[in-house]
Amino acid sequence: MMKTALKILLKSILAVVLLGGILVALVWYQYQEFLIQPLNLPDKGMTLAIPPGMTLSELATQLEQDQLLDDARFLRLYGRLNHRATQIKAGEYHLPGGLTPVALLDLLVGGKTISHSLTLVEGWTFQQVLQAITANGQLKHVLQGLSEQEIMARLGHAGEHPEGRFYPDTYLFPRGFSDLDLLRRAYASMETRLARAWKERDPDLPLKNPYEMLILASIVEKETGRAGERKRIAGVFIRRLRKGMKLQTDPTVIYGMGASYKGNIRRKDLRKATPYNTYVISGLPPTPICMPGGEALLAVAHPAREKALYFVARGDGSHQFSATLRQHNNAVRKYQLKK
Structure with missing residues (x-):
């Protein structure tokens, strides 16, 4: 009797073990299938935003609720088994169609977020930068709501004038990147490029420090958009500084006029004393007048060695360069007065 009961018990235990094994095998099979089965994404993919602090468990629940994932438990299990559950990074991701859970976790752990961009253009003023x-x-x-002075203080450069301090370039960043961080990056980029240009400059330039180089580069940037002319225009200004001649450049006058500039410089504007009116003041204005690009910085560091002291716009974007005032006046009559 006892032997019969023992046999029955053993058979029952064996049946339970076998059933448990079958269930484990079935769950394992489902788990393996889950790992290679693509998520329920649109063919063109979609954007997924993961806020800071979100866990893999929370993400799995969200994906299941959005019917993008069939079983959140398997994604949690995969993360734990691979010791990656705590390694996902916040950000905005593009999930392409056909993405599997394994590839999803690789993407989130790798932090391959979507990059957005903002282009700061050569010749922009700081106000144009803020508008963009x-x-x-x-x-x-x-x-x-912060003033220019407050912004510079937040950047760690209190007391500095912001004009020209930021390098014009296309900056890539993830969603949620702050405007302060972007300006900090642009400031550091300009510092690096200006320091390099100053270090590698021609030895006989009449410039006292890197900031004066930055000021002159901003004027060169505004005077021409033609790459081939930048060194020639820089050379004209360098020679004028050496001789003690006034720079007499319209872009500085326009900058000094501020909001009163309506698209035309009048004779009285050229006579009005402002810190930026280079028809009145000697030497450089007190600050840059825009953001100079790398080519303008290099042009000032290595200006063309010619004799020209004057230039006038031809009307097609280029300039006529002259070594004497008589030549310059003839060029003005030809290209400006059309005589």
């Missing part, structure tokens, strides 16, 4: 930053919807805006 404000209009960008991917940046986190923390500078709104």
